[in-house]
Each structure stands twice: as structure tokens, then as C-alpha cells.
Amino acid sequence: MMNMTNPVRGLALGAIAVAVVALGADAPPQTIDAGGLTFQAPGSWKSSRPSSLMRRAQLAVPAAPGDGEAAELVVFAFPGGAGSVQQNVARWQQQFEDPSGNPPKITSETRRGRNVDVTVVECAGRYVAAVQPGSPERFDKPDYRMLAAIVQTPEVAYFLKMVGPDKTVQQAKPAFDDLCRSIKVQGR
Secondary structure, three states: OOOOOOHHHHHHHHHHHHHHHHOOOOOOOEEEEOOOEEEEEOOOOEEOOOOOOOEEEEEEEOOOOOOOOOEEEEEEEEEOOOOOHHHHHHHHHOOEEOOOOOOOOEEEEEEEOOOOEEEEEEEEEEEOOEOOOOOOOEOOEEEEEEEEEEEEOOOEEEEEEEEEEHHHHHHHHHHHHHHHHHOEEOOO
């Protein structure tokens, strides 16, 4: 309710309340257990049953204003590993194209989770990955972005991959960074 004795203050408080709700700050964080790897994700990211046996967790990241679709965060785990960090970074880079049709610049850096190193990867451009692994059918999504994380242990390699419209993924980046800091591998 607007404060009639100070309408500017009332409007400012109303604007702050709208901003907090829009960012999902009212939803408490959720702990996601991806089979040996846990992390904290915003409560506004909707967890659902994984759509394939390869997936350990799957979350929808709400679309930013003006974006027509949500981003998706998927967690994969491969006992025994799935190639080196650099091999996986290079594979992900091939899933995007710059305006000239070439693989775009990709960045990666190692950070610390709660008890394990996490390689964080970012790439943007036209998303042209296979619709299904091994399928000749490809996505054709301009102005897309990927935020990803790789966690390798002697037993299992974990891959967290968020892909979606550029604005949506950019908006989710601070929460993804927090998620990476919260990653914990059981038994370590």
C-alpha cells in the first residue's frame, strides 16, 4: 500500500518489492542431489524429472523479460570419465557458431567449489548442437549462450550445462556462479 504522506517513498518500496519478486529472491534456495554431487540452485529454477537416463538432474531457468523461452540446466555424470576437460571444452565450442560460421571464442577458468575444483566454461553465438546425441538434426538458435561446469573426480566426471537465450543466461550468471561455489562431491 502506498504511503500517502510520502508517495515517493511508497512508490520506491513498491518498485523494490516488484524487483525482488521478479528475481525470485522470495523463493528459498534448493539443494539438488545429482547422484553424488550436490549444489544449491535458486528456488525459482524449476527442477523436473530428467528426460533421459544420461541426465542426473534437470532444471528450467526462467526466461528473462523479452526472451521467448527458458534456459535449461542439465547435469550429466559419467563413471570413469568422459575425456579431458579440454576435450569437453572443445566439443562444446563446436556446438556454437559466430556470425562467420566459425566456432566462437570460449572462456574457461578453474574455481573452487565446496570441496572440489570446478572448471567453469562460457560460450555464446548461434547454437547448432545436435538435437539428440548422434542425430543429424541440429538446433538453429541464434543469440544463445552456454554456462557450463566440469567436475572431475577419479571415479566420476560431472558436467553441468546451462543453455538458453542470451539475455536469460546472462541474467542467470550470478546465480550460476553461486551454484558453482556450492558444488560438493560426496565422500571427498
